Amino acid sequence: MNLLLDAIAWLLAPERLTGAHPLPAALVVHLGYTFGAVALAALVGIPAGWAIGHTGRGREIAVGISGAARAIPSFGLILLLVLLMGVTQKPAAAITAFVLLAIPPLLAGAYAGLEAIDRRIIDAARAQGMSEWQILWRVEVPLGLPLLVAGLRSAVLQVVATVTLAAYVSLGGLGYDIIQGIALRRFDQVLGGAIAVAVLALVLDGVFALLQRAATPRHLRSAARPEGARGGRREVRSA
Template sequence: MNLLLDAFAWLLSPERLEGSSPLPRALLVHLAFTFGSVAIAAVVAIPAGWLIGHTGRGRGLAVSLAGAARAVPSFGLILLLVLLLGVLHKTEAAVIAFVLLAIPSVLAGAYTGIDAIDRRTIDAARATGMSEWQILWRVEAPLGLPLLVGGLRAAVLQVVATVTLAAYVNLGGLGFDIIQGIQLRRFDQVLGGAIVVAALALALDAIFAVLQRASVPAGIVATTPRGNDRAPRPRRAREKEALTT
């Protein structure tokens, strides 16, 4: 209990606004790494996920990529890229690592968002004379948007936690206070830094939860399928489970 009180006392002390790494600047650096990396990942993964979902090609690759990415150690990946690119390019190395960690979640959200749409809806759109491009933009993309936002939400939460490790290669962020506290054996500082990271993650999760709910197209009501439509085909069900878990 005393350690928790000490951690809040450290957070609220005037020194947090001063020094070589003040808290506001560390927060901005942390957010810049997070959203910059997720934005790059989105540019790469969203078109690929939509293509896979629309054409049905490459499902196996998407499932394998999403599963393999969860086994990659974040810290090891950052250090490996720093060693490969050199210390003069450590910022680029860290961003590449964060992008690689974000891509699977965004890809899964983009793919499953389209793949989960009732095929009868797509067939009806084709029957009205829509082109494949029109079907993608006017039907599949809006209907798949909630799951896409869910993928972005998962990517942001993973990256915002991983960016803490950027301080190990002297890139700043909210992880600086945690690492410095470990070296100085200032456990109140370690806990205080961890509280800030956790609070930031919770705040971002709440924001994306609201965005995900707001992205549901007007007039779409969640219903429970009945009869034979209750479950998708076994293979596709397994693929979706592998992507979203």
């Protein structure tokens, strides 16, 4: 308990705002790496996922990539790319590692969103004379948006946690205080930095949960509501 209180005191200390490595600046760096990597990954993962979901080809490859990505050690991947690209290319190596980790959940979310659509809807769109391009953009993409946002949510959470390791290669972010605290044996600083990362991850998760709910059509949201809850309300009104 004392360590937790010390960590909270460290987080709330004025030095976190005015020190050599202020917390707001570290937060900006952390978010910059996170959303920069996810944006680059989206340029690759989302179109590829839509192509797989629309055509039905390459699904096994996508599933294999998504499964293999879970076995890749993030720290090892960063160090490997730094060694391959050179120590002068640390930012590029780190961003490449983050992008590679973000592609699989985006790919899976994109193709799963299209695969989950009732095929009768697609057949009806074709029967009305819509082209394949129109079916993709007017039918499949809007209906598959909730699962795509879920994939985006997973990618952001994966990267925001992995960006903490960027401090190992001197790239800053919220992980800097954790790495420095370990070296100095300042465990209040280590825990304080971990709390900052955890709070950021929870906030981002909450934001993307709201976005996922907003992307879900209203009739699907009501359909997903438990029957007991709907029936319970009717019984209260009838009583």
